[in-house]
Amino acid sequence: MASFLAIIKNGEIDLHSDYNRSRFKEWLKKNEGKPIRITTTDQKSNEARGYYFGAIIPAIATHHNSEDYELWHAILKQEFNFRLIKGKTGIKKVGMSTTNLNKHNFAKYLEKITGWMCDQGIEVPDHEAYKMYRDSAPLIGEEIK
Numbered sequence: 584m585a586s587f588l589a590i591i592k593n594g595e596i597d598l599h600s601d602y603n604r605s606r607f608k609e610w611l612k613k614n615e616g617k618p619i620r621i622t623t624t625d626q627k628s629n630e631a632r633g634y635y636f637g638a639i640i641p642a643i644a645t646h647h648n649s650e651d652y653e654l655w656h657a658i659l660k661q662e663f664n665f666r667l668i669k670g671k672t673g674i675k676k677v678g679m680s681t682t683n684l685n686k687h688n689f690a691k692y693l694e695k696i697t698g699w700m701c702d703q704g705i706e707v708p709d710h711e712a713y714k715m716y717r718d719s720a721p722l723i724g725e726e727i728k
Contacts, residue, residue, distance in 0.1 A: 586682070616624050628686040630714075635681075635693060637717060638708035639700075646705045663695040 587607050589598045598604045636652070644655045660678030666677050684692060697707045 597615075628689060631686070631689050631693060632681075632712055633717065634708075634710055635689075639693070639696060640712040642708050643700065643705055647704070659696055663699070664692050689727075 587598065587603065587610075589596045589603070590608075591597070598607055636656075640652045640655050640659070643659070644650060644652055645656075649655065657678055660681060661676055662678075664679050664681055664684070665676045666679050668677050681689065681692060709718050
């Protein structure tokens with residue numbers, strides 16, 4: 584399943600870059616005649632996801648002397664966003680995707696993780712400090728002064 588992040592501007596879809604537009608056009612060609620679902624994304628949800636991937640996961644990985652953020656994302660999903668599946672060998676806990684969590688459920692997911700971080704003695708990154716850090720980074724192609 585493909586996913587494209589865009590903004591609606593003046594009644595049209597703005598895909599932000601030539602690369603994204605090219606990728607989207609190629610995807611359209613490959614999926615000619617197929618039904619699609621278009622959904623909107625809450626900006627606050629995007630901010631929470633950015634905080635999760637940009638601050639929470641790195642804080643946990645760093646605490647465990649790891650640079651494998653994907654592994655920690657998988658561990659967190661299995662621990663805090665799981666489904667129990669009954670199979671031939673018993674019941675298994677399977678981490679579910681966080682992509683389809685709505686704003687409310689993603690906030691609950693973050694709450695569980697930050698509670699666990701406190702229990703583990705892992706410092707929870709300040710959300711406002713993270714946003715200031717994120718917003719101070721140079722844009723791609725921008726010179727660092």
